[in-house]
Amino acid sequence: MGGRSVRKQRILFIGAGRMAEAIFAGVLRTQKDYIEEIVVANRSDLARLHAMRDQYGVSVTTDWRDAVAKADVVLLAMPPQNHRDVLTQLAPYIKGQLVMTVAAGIGIGLLEETLPAGTPVVWIMPNTAAGIGESITLFTCGRHVEDKQRDVLNMVLAGIGEAVECTEQQVHDLTAITGSAPAFLYRMVEELELSAQGYGMAPETARRMVAQMIYGSAAMLKTGADPADLRDSVTTPGGATAAGLRVMDERRFSEMMQGAVEATNARAREMANE
Ligand SMILES: NC(=O)C1=CN([C@@H]2O[C@H](COP(=O)(O)OP(=O)(O)OC[C@H]3O[C@@H](n4cnc5c(N)ncnc54)[C@H](OP(=O)(O)O)[C@@H]3O)[C@@H](O)[C@H]2O)C=CC1
Ligand SMILES: O=C(O)[C@@H]1CCC=N1
Structure with missing residues (x-):
């Protein structure tokens, strides 16, 4: 176009x-x-x-x-x-x-x-x-x-x-979400790949698995589905995923993500004045 x-x-x-x-x-x-x-x-x-x-x-x-x-x-x-x-x-x-x-x-x-x-x-x-x-x-x-x-x-x-x-303010506030968050996601990918390799997967197989998992999840999100509903549909009651999510919550995943967003935006503002 x-x-x-x-x-x-x-x-x-x-x-x-x-x-x-x-x-x-x-x-x-x-x-x-x-x-x-x-x-x-x-x-x-x-x-x-x-x-x-x-x-x-x-x-x-x-x-x-x-x-x-x-x-x-x-x-x-x-x-x-x-x-x-x-x-x-x-x-x-x-x-x-x-x-x-x-x-x-x-x-x-x-x-x-x-x-x-x-x-x-x-x-x-x-x-x-x-x-x-x-x-x-x-x-x-x-x-x-x-x-x-x-x-x-x-x-x-x-x-x-x-x-x-x-608005200009929104670009400041959302720099972390769209500009930097790919790095946050890739950081998660690195950990998932390491886990898969720890269970004996060849690095290229681990890469293919994780990449397709992310691609499929992104495609589900792009249908407009709510992420909380999508999460819920993965989380069989009393099942395995719930145990993993519990660890994320216990280790303050929400606080960690919000902290990463705030630190990114704050550093962006700071660099502009250096
Ligand atoms: N990487 C990303 O994902 C994103 C980056 N940005 C923004 O993009 C910009 C560049 O980032 P990125 O590409 O990662 O950085 P890089 O370090 O990869 O590239 C910076 C480039 O700028 C050149 N440069 C530095 N100072 C000057 C100057 N005075 N005159 C001419 N060229 C200069 C450097 O070459 P040399 O030293 O030879 O001059 C180099 O080519 C940043 O402002 C960043 O905030 C925004 C969104 C996403
Ligand atoms: O890391 C940085 O400073 C730039 C801004 C957004 C993504 N990369």
Whole structure:
């Protein structure tokens, strides 16, 4: 998909890490018709830039200044701590380009304050499943985003999965739930795989079992079923699952999850001010 009015876009990524790659890989998979050029920049890791150029056919540079003037979209995909500096350096080159950031904790305010008045800015919070078109991406738009920029934004977001428009506060609050929680889930997967291997399963078999269990459970959730009902239907009265869930409750699973969410969001806020 993509807005009918979207002409081919030149997208400059400042930052060439895991998130940049996930986003442009996703976009190139499904939205190639809307892409004129993708330029990817970092400061120093030439080996990574060259690997990306060879794998995806993107242009690469260690000096993004060369590419800003021609870009339609500038997507900041470097750490939150570097935003203030990069935005200050970027400001003189911005003349109407759509500027987006994926950085945790950053928000719209810093972008609007630092870039020239009237610059359209967007904050998006995707996750690494963007690379296979399966992200759930939260986004919030600044004051100067018009329909034509929304069409471009929708094209990018549709290329990486599903998206939900939020208030800025909601993106702060939900960063843990959609951006970071894949890591929480993978942490659980690591433990389940270890258990399976402890019972003699080969690592690849353990991986296949756990991955399909998660995939099936996610598919059940995506039918719209209530997770408490789904849990209940697994939990035979007086049976085995109940014994496992009891251990989770005794060891304060709820408190642990809420604590993980709060710590993630708090750290995101903190990084934005470092
Ligand atoms: N990983 C994830 O799942 C998610 C990450 N995010 C956000 O995405 C952003 C990037 O995270 P992630 O991809 O994990 O990080 P990585 O460490 O993988 O990548 C960071 C990249 O930024 C580059 N970089 C750092 N400073 C600068 C600079 N001043 N100018 C140009 N490039 C720079 C680094 O290269 P070099 O050092 O060579 O310059 C590197 O390519 C963060 O803001 C994070 O909050 C958001 C949602 C999910
Ligand atoms: O760990 C981080 O800081 C980023 C933000 C969301 C996911 N990864």
